[in-house]
Amino acid sequence: GDSVTQMEGPVTLSEEAFLTINCTYTATGYPSLFWYVQYPGEGLQLLLKATKADDKGSNKGFEATYRKETTSFHLEKGSVQVSDSAVYFCALTLMRQGGKLIFGQGTELSVKP
Amino acid sequence: GAVVSQHPSRVICKSGTSVKIECRSLDFQATTMFWYRQFPKQSLMLMATSNEGSKATYEQGVEKDKFLINHASLTLSTLTVTSAHPEDSSFYICSARYPGQGNQPQHFGDGTRLSIL
Numbered sequence: 283g284d285s286v287t288q289m290e291g292p293v294t295l296s297e298e299a300f301l302t303i304n305c306t307y308t309a310t311g312y313p314s315l316f317w318y319v320q321y322p323g324e325g326l327q328l329l330l331k332a333t334k335a336d337d338k339g340s341n342k343g344f345e346a347t348y349r350k351e352t353t354s355f356h357l358e359k360g361s362v363q364v365s366d367s368a369v370y371f372c373a374l375t376l377m378r379q380g381g382k383l384i385f386g387q388g389t390e391l392s393v394k395p
Numbered sequence: 396g397a398v399v400s401q402h403p404s405r406v407i408c409k410s411g412t413s414v415k416i417e418c419r420s421l422d423f424q425a426t427t428m429f430w431y432r433q434f435p436k437q438s439l440m441l442m443a444t445s446n447e448g449s450k451a452t453y454e455q456g457v458e459k460d461k462f463l464i465n466h467a468s469l470t471l472s473t474l475t476v477t478s479a480h481p482e483d484s485s486f487y488i489c490s491a492r493y494p495g496q497g498n499q500p501q502h503f504g505d506g507t508r509l510s511i512l
Binding site for chain 1: 401436441444492500503504505
């Protein structure tokens with residue numbers, strides 16, 4: 283079935299370090315891909331999205347490129363800040379499933395000053 | 396700004412109480428809303444898809460008589476946890492999608508922390 287796999291956390295980085303959170307997916311068809319961020323005690327916020335192969339989503343210094351050949355959508359940021367500490371979820375949605383979101387397990391990021 | 400509002404943000408109540416959680420789309424009409432449950436340090440689990448004017452579609456393993464969903468208007472869906480027990484304690488989150496955009500992102504509420512004593 284359709285699924286999303288993320289690298290396990292927690293990921294601990296120093297401020298200004300480079301961030302990569304790996305995400306790969308399995309899907310029949312052509313999914314749209316998303317990264318959501320969840321700050322402690324809050325709901326999810328959309329961070330970025332890509333709806334077709336080779337699209338690059340970007341927001342707040344974060345980027346992810348939809349790679350169909352490797353079925354990946356890795357999240358990157360060149361220089362993380364303490365305020366980026368949160369849980370990051372990779373997700374996909376398929377039109378044939380009525381827009382149902384399938385989430386990865388989430389990756390906790392902790393950025394130390 | 397927020398496009399989905401969820402209320403209340405936190406509920407603490409006694410075992411056996413029924414609890415209603417509201418989810419509102421603020422600046423658009425949502426024919427479909429989604430209800431999720433999240434356990435500590437885990438991902439979101441889809442409970443049901445709420446369809447305006449019709450019955451909700453529940454995921455496998457979710458008790459529809461336990462988790463009543465009503466989507467009576469295009470801007471409001473409610474989840475009622477009936478006769479709640481401690482094992483129902485969890486973080487419940489709703490989401491909505493702009494109409495006609497099946498492959499576009501869902502927008503989430505801030506969640507409801509439910510604690511059953």
